[in-house]
Amino acid sequence: MGFYFQQFEDRSPRPPIPHSPGRELLYQFLATIALVMGAWYVHWRWTASLNYDALWFAIPLALAETLSFIGLVLFTANLWKTRDTPITPPPASIRDCVDEADAPDRPVAVDIFFTTYNEEVDLVRLGIRDALALRYPHAIDLRIHILDDGRRPEMRAMAQAEGVGYITRSNNIGFKAGNLRNALEATSGDFVVICDADTRPLPTLLERTLGYFRDPDVAWVQTPQWFYDLPEGTPLSEVLRRWLGRPGRALGRAIERVAGPIPVGSDPFVNDPELFYQIIQRRRNWANASFCCGAGSIHRREAVMQAALTAYAEAIEQQAKLDEQEIRKLTREGALEEGMRAQLRGQAALDTEFTPYKFHVSEDIYTSIVLHSDPNRNWKSVFHPWVESKMLSPRDLLSWTIQRYKYAGGTLDILVNDNPLFRRGLSFWQRVMYGATFWSYLAGIWNLIFLLAPIIYLFSGIAPVSAYSFDFYKHILPFLILNELAMMVGTWGIAGYKAKLWYLSFFPLNLRALWAVARGEQIKFKVTPKDRQSGSFHRLVLPQIGIVLLTVAALGYALAAFALGSDSYTAGGLVANGFWAANNIIAMSGIILAAFWRPDDEDTEETAEGVAA
Template sequence: MGFYFEKFESRQPPEPVPYSPTIELIWQFLVVVALILGANYIRWRWMESLNYDALWFSIPVALAETFAYIGLILFTINLWMTRDEPQRPPPFTVGECGDDHSESDRPISVDIFITTYNEEEELVRISIRDARAVRYPHPIDINVHVLDDGRRPLMRQVAEEEGANYITRSNNIGFKAGNLRNAMEQTSGDFIVICDADTRLLPTILEDTLGYFRDKDMAWVQTPQWFYDIPEGVPLPRYLEARLGRPGRWLGRLVERVAGKVNIGEDPFVNDPKMFYDVILRRRNWANAAFCCGAASIHRREAVMQAALRAFAVTIDREVEQYARQVKHPELRENLSEAMRTQAVLDTELTPYKFHVSEDIYTSIVLHSDPGRRWRSVLHPKVESKMLSPQDLLTWMIQRFKYAGGTLDICFRDNPLFRGRMTLAQRLMYLTTFWSYLGCIWNFVFLVAPIIYLFTGVPPLKAYAMPFYLHVIPFIIMNELAFMFGTWGIRSWEGKASYLSFFSINFRALWTVLKGEKIKFHVTPKDRQEGNFLGLVVPQIAIVALTAVGLLYAAYQVFILGHQEKLQSLVVNAAWGLNNIISMLPMIRAALWQPPDEADVGKDTAGAAAPAST
């Protein structure tokens, strides 16, 4: 059968962003200046600019700015420097990868796990074939396993036809984490490669990554996820030419001279993960804080099992101590402890991969906070696999809600910041992740603040006068300059806009966690879901509509009714509101996006040679 992504098979993955010491030094200088200016702005906001006639409005906005500034500090620490782990040659034998030299001459054995539940069997077949094509320069024992939680006879048949081992179980306890645990009980490879049903490994993945495991404390290596099916879009001049003729092409070229390259219809869901892997996660290497993201990661079996056993023992001790401390008599306490320990061992499950909707980052936390060993991790910057991106807004939102809800659930229920053996740098990196998802709170304030002003005329600060401009404009300019260099080589505006427009998804996730509800595990669909998705972006549409109406109302007050004293405040809040509108529009557009049919693809992409990565 044919798949929509077959037309993208020739695409090649992008190269990692090259490291430049000069660019890094400029970034560090500029961001320090920006942080100093930002600290002065926050000081001024609290000490000199509060609107005491409307503290109900002024204080929440000042709080939002303060929390956002804390987030800026954390993000700066995250992006501070790039320190890639030196890539070492692939080991010949397992003895080069650990402490145990009893089998030092034995070839390395690797288990490739392909997890699946309800995905199309023929899609998994392609992933199996790519996994079996993985090469290695030395003798190695590679076994491909299909982990089917759907218990499908046809999936078993496909696995057998492709030479893969088929593993299933009688229940779906623990979802993906339980599926991985079940497979670990039936396999014995020294290393485990985690794949989703659509993860298509490149042949170089093992020869490029196993060298990191020459460090006996290296627990896992995460490689970047690359969505090779992201729509490239149509260049603006060609798009306008098809509709307006030659004048349209001239107009498109004029726009591109001012704004740079513009492609219509490219990546409507901002799926390109290059900012996350090539900047955010890669720059956590210096702190030994690159966490696991599941698919396309390679794990040392010994590390996963050792950390799981220690976590198991800690859980047992904690539960026994909780009940034993209630008994004052020493002998009775000792007897109760023994009885409780036996019962707790029987009742507690050993989970190499934590049973959680975000089992990847949760397992990372367990390993990084292991009290018995300083396990290490690394983000390998080169793409070693390709996979499919969400093809509709519903699928995209299911995925984002799962990420947000799972991370916030860990934050509130098993926060690593207050336990374990993590270093300060590691704790700050995990705090940055948690803080980013809490940003929906202050982002909502930033979205509604200009609306409140436009309809009421009440400003969130004492006055939009010269002191305001002297404090805020240098900070904004220096901050933008700093992050231009800090994310050099990456298109970052879409990420900033989507972070603001995520507020409704993250709010829902936060509310779900605070209510004590369990974040459910939804398998991300691999096929486009049909339907009207405008209902999913009602909050974003409301922000756009209210801001637009507010702008018209405030303009009427100033220019028709003659309230010229409000002109300066109107200009500031109009710029603020327009920025919010522009940030909401991509998600609204994504709700309306339809993939081009084959005829349109042939017409619009004819002659286009640039890969998706560009």
């Protein structure tokens, strides 16, 4: 069968952003000054700017600014420096990868897992064939397996036809994590490569990553995920030509001569993960804090199993202590005999399941935390900045929402129920890096305040600050300008403005995930659809549409009131809140437009029927 993405098969990934020590030093200089100015601004907000006649408004906004500033401090620490782990030659023998004098002299054994549930057989076949074409300069024991949680005869037949392994099970307990655990029990490779159903390994995957495992403490290597099917958009001149004819084309070309290329409709869902991988993940290498992201990662089997044993022992001990506390409450005894304690531990061992990959929707980051904090070994992680596989991006807002909700809900669930920030074994900087990840998913709380604040002022004329005076602009403008300059230098080579706006716009998703975790609701694993879902997705952006409508109405109301001579507004207040409102409208507009986006060739590429409810 044909796939829409076959037209993009000739696309190649960009090489990693070159590291510049000079630019890194400039970023550190600008970021330091920006943080100093930000701290000065936050201090001024709490000590000299609160509107005491409206503390109900002033305090929540000042608190939101403070919490956002804490996030900025964490993000700055994340971006502080780049220290890539040098690529070393691929091992010729397993002896090169272990610290054992009596290790056997044999080729490295690698298991490649393709996890699948309901994806197209022919889609998985593409990844299998790419895996079969992997290069390696030495003899290697390469074993490719399809992990089919859908238990489909046609998938088994395809595996047999391609000459690869087929592993399934009688249930779907633990979802993807359970699928991986089942496969680990049925295989024995030294290293395991995790692939999703749509992952397409590039020929260099093994020859450029296995060398890292020459260090016997390296537990896993994460490679960037690259979506090679992202829409490239239509040049502005062509879009204006469709609307206005030849004058529109001329206008578009004139604009692009000044501003550069403006592709309209490119990456409508801001799926491009380059900012996350090339900036955020890559700059955690120096702190040994780059975490696993699932597909495109290579794991040392020994590390996964040892960490699982440690977590298993901890779970047994914790359950035994809880049981002991319950018994002591009933019997009112001061302490139990050691024999009784041993029985409790034995019963806990029977009730606790051994899980190499935790049965969790975010099993990848959870496994990273367990390995980084393992008290028995100084396990290391490596982020490899070169793209070594390609995969498909969500092509509609429903698929995007399913994926992002899993990320948000799974990460927050770990924060609430197994907080790594207080876990023994993590270094200070590892806690900072993980803290930055978790903090970012809490931002929906203060982002909502940032969205509502200008609406409140523009409708009511009540200011959250004592005055929008020169003193206000003197404190806020240097901080905002320096922070933008620092971020521009710190993310040099990657456009991040759209990502920053979308981060603000998916506040409903973050709040929904927060509410679900707070209520103790289990975050379920839903497979992200690989086909574009048809239908209208406007229901998914009703909160953002509401913010836009309220902001536009509030802006119009305030301007009209000011023009009619109302003394509730000042020019300084209207300027500050006007720019703030415009930024919020632009931020919401991106995701709203994405809800109605349709690919140019949708009539010929899509057959899937979707639901937007």
